[in-house]
Structure formats: C-alpha cells, structure tokens
Amino acid sequence: MPATAALHLAAEIGGPPHYDAPHYTALAQLAERGTLDFVTLGDSFARPGLDALAVLSRVAPATRRIGLVPTVTTTHTEPFHVSSAVATLDWVSRGRAGWSAEVSTTGAEARLFGRRPAAPAADLWREAADTAEVGARLWDSWEDDAEIRDVATGRFIDRAKLHYVDFEGATFTVRGPAIVPRPPQGHPVTVIDGTGGPSQDAAARHADVVLVRATTPEQAAGIRAEVRRRAATYGRDPDALRVLVALTVDLGDAETVPEPGPESGPRLAARGSYYRGGPVDLAELIGQWHRGGAVDGFHLTPITPARDLERIVNGTVALLQHRSLFRTFYPGGTLREHLGLARPASRYVLAEGRA
Amino acid sequence: MTAPTQKQMHLAAHFPGVNNTTVWSDPRSKSQIDFSSFEHLARTAERGRFDFFFLAEGLRLREHNGRIHDLDVVGRPESLTVLSALAAVTDRLGLAATVNATFNEPYELARRLATLDHLSAGRAAWNVVTSSDAFTGENFRRGGYLDRADLPQVLGSARTGGTPYTRAAEFVATARELWDTWTPDGTPRPFRHHGQHFTIEGEFTVPRSPQGHPVVIQAGDSGEGREFAASAADVIFTRHGTLEAGRTFYADVKARLAKYGREPDELKIMPGVTFVLGDSDAEAQERAAEIRLQQISPQNAILALEQIWGRDLSSYDPDGPLPEIDPVPDSTLVQGRVRIGDQLEVAARWRALSQAKGLSIRQTVIETTGRQSFIGSPETVAAELIEFVSTDAADGFILVPHLTPGGLDDFVDRVVPLLQERGAFRSEYTGSTLRSHLGLTEPVWKG
C-alpha cells in the first residue's frame, strides 16, 4: 500500500471583527504552535473589518513559519495593485504568502466604488481568473536572477530578464513588468473556494489550493477527482493541486462534548460542511477522510476562533500528531514547502527554453 | 539648558529611492527588497526618535529610449503592506506611504490607510501623489472606466477643466468623510458622497482610527500643488533643500494657510535632503566627492545628458566634451520620471559651465546635479540643520540616505545626539501617535 500523502490543515482566524493587531497575532501564533499549513483571514467590502492583507502583513514578523492567506477581492480593485500587495506579503513573510481570491457581487458594494454596476457572479469570476492570470504573469515578469549589480557595465539589472506581460482581458489590460521583484515563492499560493459553480473554472485554472464542500468522504473523493480532472484539461499537473475540505466547526463546551463512540463515529450535521462535536471526534473525522485518500486536508473555520482554535490546536491537532497523521514541526520555511508544492520557474524562462 | 521656546525639528527617514542617489555598487549596499533592510532602517530611525519612516512609490518601471532603465536600483515592495509589517517591529515611529490618487479609489484606499492606523496604534501617514501619465496608466484598468469624467486627465489630454489635483483634492476630502463615518463611540453610519470625480455611498468597514485621520503629506511643487497642500495637508515633502530656496518656499506656503483658516504650524515643511558625514569637514567633502562618482557612473552621466537633450547620445564619450547638437524639447525618450524643468535652458547652462571649467560630460553632470545637501562633521551638519529650522527654511527634514540599509546609522549615532543636546530635537517620544510627534491636533470629528 502506498504511503498516505501528507495531511494539510488550515484554519480561518476571522470572526467578529477586531480592530487591533494583538488579537490576530495571538491567533496566528496559536495556529503556528499547531504547525498548521496556513491561516486564512476573510475579508469583504460589505461588512465591518480591517483590510485582511494588511492584518496578515502585520502578523508576519510576529510569526516564523505559518502560511498567511488573506482574502483579496478582485472586483472593483486594481489587478496590478493586487499582484504587488500579494508579492509584498510574500517578501515580508519570507515566502509564506498566499491569497484567497473572492468576488464582490452586490449592488451595495458596487456603490462604494461608484465605478460600474454589480455584475453576475460568472462574469466576476472570469475577471477574478484574469486577475490571477495577470498576477502570476507579473510575479514571473522579473526572472529570479534579473538583479545583476554589474559594476563593469554600470547595470543594476539585466533588462533582458524583465518582461512585459501585455495582458488583455475583457475588463482590463496590464502592460507590466511588475514593480516588485519576483517574490520568494515565485508564485505566492493561490487559494480559491471552488464549491460554487461560477468559481470552478477559475479554481481549475489558477488555484494551488481548492476549497470544497462535502458531507461524506465519498462525495469529497468525487469532487477532488473532478477538480483534478478539470485542472488537467488546462494542461496542469493534478498533483500540483491541493484539495481541502472546508468545514465550519463548533467545538462547543468541553462538558457537553459527547464521548467519541466507536460505532457512531464522527458525522457532519445534516446541512453539511458544519461540524459540531468535540476536538477528539474532529480528529477522528479528519483521520478517516484523509486515510481513505478522499482529500488532501481540511480548512477549518471555527465559529468562535478565540475559543475553538485553541481546542483545534491542543485537542484535534495534538491527537493527529500523536497518531503520526500530522507533522509535529515545520520541515520547510515557505508555504509552498508546507503544502509540498514546487517553486515554479518563471514562464518567461520556460518560454525561452532556458529552464 | 536651552530655552523651551526653541523651535523643534522634525525628522523622517526616506528609504533609499529608485534613482541614482541610491548607490548600489558599494560593497555595503544590501538588498532593496528584503524585509530585513526595511526593518534595519526603521529601527534605526526609531532609535533616533524620528517622526516617521517614508516610502516613495512608482507604479511603472522607468524607461529610457523605449527600454527599461537598467542603471539604477529598482524593484520595491508595495508601501502599505510593508508598513503594516513594520508596525510589528517598531513602537512609536510614524509610517508614511506614498500612494497615488489617480490610480486608486477613495473607498479602498481610505480603508487601507485606516487599517494601517489601527494596526500601528496611530502612526499612519499618506503621501498623496498625483502622477497621472498615460505611460503609468497602462498598468491600470480601462474598459468600464473609459467614460469617466476624470479619464481624459489620466490619458494626458486637456479636454476637461480638471487636473490631477482636482481629483486628489476631492479624493482626500472623500477619504476624510469616510474616516469620519463611524461615531467616536464606535457606531457605523452610512455615508454618501456626490462630487465631480466620485459618487459613492454605503458603509465604511473601519471605525474611526486612533489618529482620527492618518497624517496627510503632499509632494508637488506647482502653485496648484502648494494650494492643495495649504488646504488639505499636514506635511509638505519638498525638494527645496537650500537655505534661500527653502526660505522662499516656506514663506510662500505658510502665507497660503490663512485663507483656509489654518495656523502656520498646522502644516510642516520638510524638504528631502541628503547628507555626508566625516570626522572633519574636509574628510566629509572627500567622501561626498567619492559618492558623487558612484552615483554618476559613466553610463549614468550619458543618461543624465540624454534626459536633458531628449535624444540618443550613446555614442558620446562620458569623459569627452558635451555634444554640439541641440536638445529636442518635449521628447518622449524618458518615461516614468518627474521632469526637471526647461531642457533648453538647462542645456545652455551645462554647456556654459563645461566650457568655462573645461569639464567632461561626466564631470559636468557631477557638478550640476544633486550635490549632497549637508556635508561635514557631525557638528557642522547639526549646526546647519538647526540654522535651517530656526531661520524658517524648513520645519524639519526627510533624510535620504545613499546606502541601503545602513545609510542612516551614522546620522543617528553622531548627529542626533548633538541635535538633542542643543535642544533642537526630542530625546524621547512624548506621545505615541505620529500626530503627537508632529505637534498636530487630532482632526475634529465631523459628525
């Protein structure tokens, strides 16, 4: 039997908004004690809260290993700025950045910008895919060794290793190159919630990590196979993709948590992707689903991060570690390394056959 | 003890820029992009009790003769993101981001600035710049925005009466409205702004931030730019770094404030300046000359000439005489740089100098461009800085080191103690916000 692939775990640290840095720093540090692959921080123009990318940038120097994945809205924002900001998060975290692409569909959000009316989700996800595409091109637009500092010729950079990206999409064009040098990971990790229909295509084309919703391991396995198949149709290697099941978790009060019973086994609530139970049961569920090869891991959204994240780390994760199902330390330094994803070469190097 | 009435100096640290002031050929020059470089300079500035740390911005790589300019340091992080990270490794230092008002939208930028102010507990500043050339615009959205009233300016046409500054002024006013939407006790209220450039409404997602409004800095020198600063800015970043030009500029700008019901000390004037220190004045002069040679490499000398002449001069010898041919005015040879004035006039001046002193191209460029502002022993430099401030040529300085990231170390170790001894600069921070360092009051909440 082949060894089971590594289990990947991530957690959302958003919740009711906080407006100070220490709150988020403490949660990210807690998740890092649990050696999670990454934390996410949700964001939206539609509800109170700080800019998530800035918050995780503030968290970066106070953490050392954990991946940092803010939600970044691609509707109403500038693709060029999005690319620069995510690349910068990768620089300040020394290779631990990702971004979770999201669209903004409401008329209320459109009126905050006053630029154009609300649009259907399908159109907005096409634009999000374009943003991911142009972002990746911009990250590639500086080859890794573009900076030469050649005193003899007076040149700081070799401009042959800087590239125009010349992207033309339906809603924007970008000339390039990037103003930020190639980020440490080459490409920061792109996360897309691929459950909803409209985002599926963007996920298959651009996501390194796809979040999916499923209520049974069989269903999860089917969705995972489908995501991988779609990615392959875009010429991608399905093994360069991680499919994580997104679960909202309510670990309740320790007192009321039912004992895990061997026959009953952990189950999801009827409405799906919602787990209510104890941390030990959650470890059972994660172990079972992953052992069967149904998923590459889980993205957990605690309903009360300040309470539940502690239980996830000290209960669920500790147990998975004890059973040798999850890492006990970070062997690598970058988020790509945690996820077992290679650092991509610049497409412009590949195109010229210099890889 | 010095009299308590002595005018206090404000100091800021400019991260070395994307231009040839920044020397990269020196072995001590380190990464312009690693976070450690930003951390080093910011920590040094905070050790020196500086008011703030400053990042410039350029949204398109500069080009020369249709090709990416390759002679200077280039490549920098996005300002607000790197400043958010610096908030984690500093406690008191102000954090100033240059962000363009043409290629951003008020709702998003006001939110990002308010976020930085929260994350830094009241240390955020925004340097509002207005570059709006079509060259830079090629990195930004078109499509649905084409029918916007302000787009003709973005594209560089004079079709409408507006300028980048009318947009910037409305942008800042709109940002202030957004920063005021939450009540001081933390209740969000809807906003509605209907103006020439922006028509927006809804709810802002961030409560009023610790400073009320982040500090607003303006950089731009035209009459319109000065007027904008007088009406809306807390600090001006200027290039007038000599005593006479500084005094004239200072008097001009401060006189514009009354019209807006503002007091002279509500707008701080801070020229961007360079410095070279030595154990003696003579040693500093020697060093300054060496640094000029590093800054004006043979290749950079030709390039500086091409910027004035507006034509390809690559066949000229940097150690030979200036070209006989005349400049081409308004050429598009150089893209993505701020213009340096009337080219024909500059060319005539350079020629005259070269002939009078028998200078080569490289020597002429070294002689005419960007001599360091303050050169001398720590005592000399401290005395000159104090003179600038006490005679109203400036309220303080934005120091631009020529080396990344150690270029401010000597200044903080050797000049700052003298300024402190002479009562011209704080020995400790007395407040925790950037507004408090600058002696600015918190804006009144306009409910």
Ligand SMILES: Cc1cc2nc3c(=O)[nH]c(=O)nc-3n(C[C@H](O)[C@H](O)[C@H](O)COP(=O)(O)O)c2cc1C
């Ligand atoms: C000292 C100084 C610094 C500036 N820094 C920047 C900058 O970092 N990024 C930028 O895009 N524009 C920068 N500008 C350009 C100004 O925002 C403005 O567009 C330009 O000076 C033209 O306006 P004016 O005619 O009023 O001077 C700077 C200008 C000055 C005077």
